[in-house]
Amino acid sequence: MKNKLSKGIKIMIIIALLATLLTGCQSEPTSVDYDDTINEEGSNEPVYGGEITVAFQSAPDNFDPDHPSADWVVTAVTNHAYEGLFEFSANNEAIPHLAESYTVIDDGKAYEIVLRKGVKFHDGEEMKAEDVKASMERWFKVNPAGAAIAHSLVGIDIIDDYKILVKFDEVYSPFINILASPVSRQKMLVKKKEIIDKFGESIITEHIGTGPFYFDEIVMGQKVVLKKYEDYTHVELEPSGLSGKRVAYLDQVTIEFVPEESVRVAGLQSAQFAFIDELSTDRYDEVENFPNISPTAANFGTIGVVAFNSGKSPFDDVNLRRSVAYAINPYDMAAAQVGDSKFWSVDDGSWFTEGSIWHDATAGEGIYDSQNIEKAKEFVRNSNYNGELITILGVRADMYMSNGALVLQNQLKDIGLNVEVQLYDRSTYSDYRKNGNWNITLSRWSDMNPDPQVFEPWTGTNGWITNWDDEDSRRMDEIFKRMEKEIDYDKRYEIVKEFYKEFWKSVPYIKVFNDKRLYGIQDNVRGYAGYGQPFFWNVWIED
Known part of the structure; x- marks a missing residue:
């Protein structure tokens, strides 16, 4: 058995500073190291059948992995039936899967992708370049990750049945990583051209994968x-x-x-x-x-997130968003949403964990994990907030979300905000969020992010969830634009640090804690x- 915690898994307590969690004193939660070995009890010889x-827990509204409403569960289910040209290894490296190989040409403006031969769809027909082209063209239109870079796409040429050429009008360095991204609503999964022709950009309800x-x-x-x-x-x-x-x-x-x-x-x-x-x-x-x-x-693991509807009042005001950042006690949030501190940590403001080449231990300094009620109230006074009702939207059956919403409500009331929690079934929640009828929602994002560019469709102008559109969002767009063109990793890392700095300055959403x-x-x-x-x-x- 892989990753047994106490029965076969080694749990290493790294930090344990004891203090009361919910009485105003904060405790540094225990950090857990998970042994990666498989339980050797019994036979490890695979057996067919059964x-x-x-x-x-959650039932999605559809199983179209490209659709903007696709979530963690959609990805977990559809991974069994659909596959990508590239898939991520346990070492976070994009490995050819339905692709056999690729070549970067034209100084990074084009990618020649060679396909594996003999791959069959579930109806018995062989996967060909026309299927991959149709899948990728739809990905550029429908999938948030594809749509975020569609403006740079020149076209997709079919060289032969097993080779395509993807051309951009400028360098897009993380293309392969984005194609393989294991994050929901990002990976480019290959579907039959026949199905794409039938459904177009509408939600796919007939599924034929590889x-x-x-x-x-x-x-x-x-x-x-x-x-x-x-x-x-x-x-x-x-x-x-x-x-x-x-x-x-x-x-x-x-x-x-x-x-x-x-x-x-x-x-x-x-x-x-x-x-x-x-x-x-x-x-x-x-x-x-x-x-x-x-x-x-x-x-x-995952990252607990507080997301703002930054496209409408009152959270189109950066000062009010900053007030929430200083109002949040991440330890209380994690205790309510996750529970035992062995399974969560409050580390730093970086969106990549320690060990990643994109980790920055200084990200969020001075604002992340820096609860300051008086400073939060000052930001409220400097905002345009006039006491209007703020709604925290959540799913009633999702205790992670609903428990966190109630704790956050109390923390925001402490700085003088008029806050109400509204909990619905998942379908109603999705409708409200899609239609913009909310101010704050809580989310849980994977920390297995393949590349900092994956944050572009969430963080830039009119990004997923946030609807953010102002001078700050356009400044973020400019940072991502430079990030996508830089091939040198050291220089790109400096741009990533700019992203962290701008992110915590404008806080379109907030990282709260990491958990398992x-x-x-x-x-x-x-x-x-x-x-x-x-x-x-x-x-x-x-x-």
Whole structure:
């Protein structure tokens, strides 16, 4: 078993400064080091056959991975059926997957991509360059990551059935990393040209991919049934992260959407579910004591985020956004949203964790983790805020979101803001957020970001969630424009530090803390990798 925390996983306590958490004194949370070895108990020889049922907390509105509403769950589900030209390894390197190779030409303005031969779609037809071109053209129009760079696209030429040429009018250095991005709403996944011709930019509801599983049944809001694709053609590389060989040992994976954690945990205990996501730290010890069941953590974690609707009053005012940054107590937020401090940390204002070439330990100095009520009130006084009602929008069944919203509400009331929490079902929440009927929402973003350029569609003018459009957003656009053209990594890092500085000056949204996503899994489920989002290729059932 990979990433067992106490049953087979080494937990290293790095820092423990004890103090009371919720009484005004802050404590530095324990930091956890997760051993990356697989449990050696029993046989590790893969076994073909069998079925499993897993339980995910959230039910998405659709399964179109390009659509701007696609979230973590959409990505986790569709990764089984769709694949990218490139996929990220466990070392955060973009590795050819449906692509065989690529060449950067014309001084970084063009990319020649050679495709693997013999890759079959789920209807038995071979993937060709026309499918990749159609998929990429739609990606540039619909997917937020693609749309963010579409202005630079000159065109996509088909050289032959297995080769395309992507041309830009200027250098775009992170192109391959963005194509492979494991973050929701970013990766370029290959679909059949026939399907794209049928749906265009509308939400795709017929799914034909190249992955090791295909969609056999979709019952919106309830479940997805994935079945093994017998003619799947895998890449001949060792598995690493999302890259490398994918084998469907299981005949079927049924994903049920179960919002209530108590139901998910009971189903895990009764063996109805082989795996459950979103295990709270409050239930960790309970699940650890279940026979033949283990809690497990993803190798990559998530980032708690407070996002503003910066496109409308009152948070189109940077001073009011800054007031929230100084009002937030990240320790109280993390304790409410995650729980046990073994599973979260308040580190620094960098969007990349220590060890990444893009990490900057000085990011956010003076504002991140710098709660100052009087300073926050001063920023309120310097803003245009006149006591109007501020709504924090959330999903009722999502305790991570709803608990955080209630704590944030109290923190903002302490600086004199008139705040109301509005909790809805996920569909209504999505409609409200899409239509701009909100002021603040809480989110949870992956920290397995492949490149700083991934923040462009979230952070620049009219970015996802924020709707930000002012002089500050256009200054951010200019920083990203220089970032995308710089090929030299040392020089690019200096631009990334500019991004951090401008970000924490204008705060279109706020990083609050880092945490680990916890899951529960049956011990007879072998081969589970625990990389980022859950996936069940290379997984088998041990007798």
